[in-house]
Amino acid sequence: MPTSNQGWPEDFGFQLGGNGPSYILSVEEGSSAHLAGLQAGDQVLEIEGHNVSTLGPQAVIAIAQTQKNIPPSIGVVSRIQQ
Structure with a gap:
């Protein structure tokens, strides 16, 4: 487990994409x-309770990297069609 959020999200095994809103592109098994x-x-x-639902990946990453909790809590909603 990383000791800081500076490498978030890659150090925690996922990548972000999108243009606002942000989506998870891939997750490492x-x-x-x-x-x-x-x-x-x-x-x-959301990241640590902060609404980031309209932000692009760079803004979301910047917020996550400043959080004290390692890793920061992240709220998501599934957009995958079942």
Whole structure:
């Protein structure tokens, strides 16, 4: 487990994309993101209770990297069609 959020999200096993809102592009199997249940296609709604639902990936990453909790809590909603 990383000791800071400076490498978030890659150091925690996932990548973000989108133009606002941000989406999870991929999740590395066995990573902390995978174990937390994140899936490719999930839309990022909040980081540590901060609404980021309309922000692009760079803004979301900047917010996450400044959080004290390692890793920061992330709220998502699945956008995958079942």
